[in-house]
Amino acid sequence: MNDSRLCGNTDVLMSYLYGDGDEQERLDFGAHLERCERCAAEIAGLQAVRRDMAAWSPPETVLGFRVVRAPDPARSRWAWLRPAAMPAWAQLAAASLVIGIAVGVSGLEVRYGGDGFVVRTGWSRPAPQAAAVAPAGAVRAAASADGAAPWRPELESLREQLRGEWRQAAPAAPGPAGVGRTMSDAELLARVRQIVEASERRTDREMALRLTQVVRDVETQRRADMTRVADSFGVLEGRTGAAVAQQRELMNYLVRVSQRQQ
Amino acid sequence: MSDTDEELVARSIAGDTDSFNQLILRWERPIYALAYRQTGREEDARDIVQDAFLRAFRALPGFKGEAKFSSWLYRITLNLCRDFLRRTRRAPFLPAPEGMDVTELAPAGAAREETVEDVVSRKDLSRHVARAMGRLPEEQRSAILLKEYHGLTFQEIAELQGVPLSTVKTRLYQGLTVLRRELDRRGSGPARAEGRRP
Numbered sequence: 001m002n003d004s005r006l007c008g009n010t011d012v013l014m015s016y017l018y019g020d021g022d023e024q025e026r027l028d029f030g031a032h033l034e035r036c037e038r039c040a041a042e043i044a045g046l047q048a049v050r051r052d053m054a055a056w057s058p059p060e061t062v063l064g065f066r067v068v069r070a071p072d073p074a075r076s077r078w079a080w081l082r083p084a085a086m087p088a089w090a091q092l093a094a095a096s097l098v099i100g101i102a103v104g105v106s107g108l109e110v111r112y113g114g115d116g117f118v119v120r121t122g123w124s125r126p127a128p129q130a131a132a133v134a135p136a137g138a139v140r141a142a143a144s145a146d147g148a149a150p151w152r153p154e155l156e157s158l159r160e161q162l163r164g165e166w167r168q169a170a171p172a173a174p175g176p177a178g179v180g181r182t183m184s185d186a187e188l189l190a191r192v193r194q195i196v197e198a199s200e201r202r203t204d205r206e207m208a209l210r211l212t213q214v215v216r217d218v219e220t221q222r223r224a225d226m227t228r229v230a231d232s233f234g235v236l237e238g239r240t241g242a243a244v245a246q247q248r249e250l251m252n253y254l255v256r257v258s259q260r261q262q
Numbered sequence: 263m264s265d266t267d268e269e270l271v272a273r274s275i276a277g278d279t280d281s282f283n284q285l286i287l288r289w290e291r292p293i294y295a296l297a298y299r300q301t302g303r304e305e306d307a308r309d310i311v312q313d314a315f316l317r318a319f320r321a322l323p324g325f326k327g328e329a330k331f332s333s334w335l336y337r338i339t340l341n342l343c344r345d346f347l348r349r350t351r352r353a354p355f356l357p358a359p360e361g362m363d364v365t366e367l368a369p370a371g372a373a374r375e376e377t378v379e380d381v382v383s384r385k386d387l388s389r390h391v392a393r394a395m396g397r398l399p400e401e402q403r404s405a406i407l408l409k410e411y412h413g414l415t416f417q418e419i420a421e422l423q424g425v426p427l428s429t430v431k432t433r434l435y436q437g438l439t440v441l442r443r444e445l446d447r448r449g450s451g452p453a454r455a456e457g458r459r460p
Contacts, residue, residue, distance in 0.1 A: 014431040018409060020416050049442045053410055055384050056391040058298035058307070063290045065312055067319055069279050239378045 006032045007039055017046055060231065062223045098192055105185050267331040275322055282322070286315050289332060292412060293339050299407050300343035302392060310346060314339045329421060336412065337422050340404055347400070394444035402437035405430055 006012055006029050015021030016029045033040045111118045265273075265284070273281035293314055298307035317338050318325075325334060395403055401423065408414045408422065420427045 010435040011428055011431050014416075014434050018416075018434075045442055046438050049438055049445060050410065052387055052445055053391055053406075053441070055387040056299070056395075057388070058295045059304055061294065061304055061308060063294055063308065063311065065286050065290055065315055066283050067279050067286065067315070235381065238381075242377050 003032050003035065007036055013039070013042065013046075017043060017050075060227060062220060062227060064220075098188055101185055101188055268327065271322070271325065271327065271331050274319075275325070282319055285331065289335055290315070292332075293335060295411060296336065296339050296407060297343055299392075299395065299411065300340070300403070301346060302396065306346060310339060310342045313342055317342075330418070333414070333418055333422050336408065336414070340422075344400060390445055390448050391441070394441045397444065398437050398440060402433045402440075405433040406437045406441075409434060 009029075012021075012025055012029050016026045016033075019026065029039075033043060109118070109120050265281075267285065267288070270281040270285050274285065290311055294307055294311045297310040297314070298304060301307055301310065314335065318335055321338075325331070329337075395406070398406070404423065405419055408419050409416075414422070416427050416430050420430045423430065425433075
């Protein structure tokens with residue numbers, strides 16, 4: 001390659017400066033530098049800039065970043081119950097369903113009449129529908145026998161009827177429909193409890209995570225501060241040591257001079 | 263014998279978090295140095311390093327290995343630095359206040375080997391270099407940082423910046439020329455530097 005193509009060619013100049021590029025081209029440029037003062041001065045100037053740039057270093061710091069895998073919440077058996085995984089409308093619907101079923105199971109009755117406002121559950125009163133299955137003739141006969149309390153014979157007949165039914169039903173297993181309804185209610189109640197427990201566990205976990213992050217940040221900052229303080233002390237020690245050494249040299253010099261004069 | 267980046271990347275993609283932590287340990291210092299020289303602030307640089315590794319970890323399944331892992335990481339870091347500087351709308355390097363403690367930039371261990379004058383001189387030169395670098399356009403500064411401090415080849419920088427190889431060399435030459443002029447003007451450049459050296 002002749003000198004006219006090399007002289008002032010920034011492409012080749014950069015390759016030569018960094019030793020990165022076509023080797024023959026760099027060798028040619030090296031030979032050119034011996035003949036061309038302008039290119040030699042350019043290279044010398046840029047090499048000096050590179051040396052100056054070496055003085056620029058970032059301050060020491062504490063890094064130590066780590067990736068820590070948190071337990072995957074999706075793998076949890078009850079992950080689908082998390083509020084974040086369930087839309088608001090679904091949560092509302094689930095809550096309504098639970099309340100409705102609870103009301104149904106308890107047989108809640110709310111009544112407002114002449115005897116005031118009454119709220120009672122099915123567990124505290126006899127089943128009213130049982131009266132409907134009582135024989136009409138028996139009820140009428142009892143009513144005529146005791147005019148003062150017309151409901152008493154009705155009650156007696158109902159009691160007898162229930163006893164008969166219980167006696168018949170006692171050896172047999174409970175009906176599948178009843179069992180199904182009871183199990184379903186129990187499951188739903190258990191699920192509600194699990195929702196609440198999952199929410200509490202999540203809150204606890206988030207609190208612990210935040211606390212850990214704060215502690216880690218404080219620790220990192222403390223270490224960085226300590227490193228900086230240690231560096232400063234080290235430099236100050238060096239500076240003090242240099243000053244002491246200079247004074248010692250000066251004293252030695254004075255002693256030598258005074259000895260020579262004597 | 264330590265694992266290569268490629269081996270650690272492969273294991274990280276397979277779900278081995280420890281392998282990725284080894285990559286962090288290997289590359290956090292260079293990435294921090296790059297971020298610091300781009301932003302000029304230690305705290306910002308540390309935030310960017312954390313963000314860069316987090317992004318890399320999340321994007322790791324999409325890393326095809328067409329470029330070196332380090333080049334990919336440098337690219338993520340430079341993008342974050344660019345976003346940061348745009349967001350904060352400031353020059354990358356804040357001028358150091360007058361009367362600042364000269365010991366701040368002295369690296370650990372260097373103090374016992376250097377005299378106070380050396381430390382002051384180096385600190386002064388370092389500040390001038392930082393200021394001069396801050397005046398460069400972002401693409402020239404990135405090219406110089408990657409070449410000068412991280413030893414990437416022209417070809418790697420060209421791929422990282424998405425420009426032809428000749429453009430990288432032009433950016434380097436223009437950037438170095440500006441730096442030379444700035445350092446000469448402050449009397450901290452080559453002329454003074456040559457007199458300082460044995």
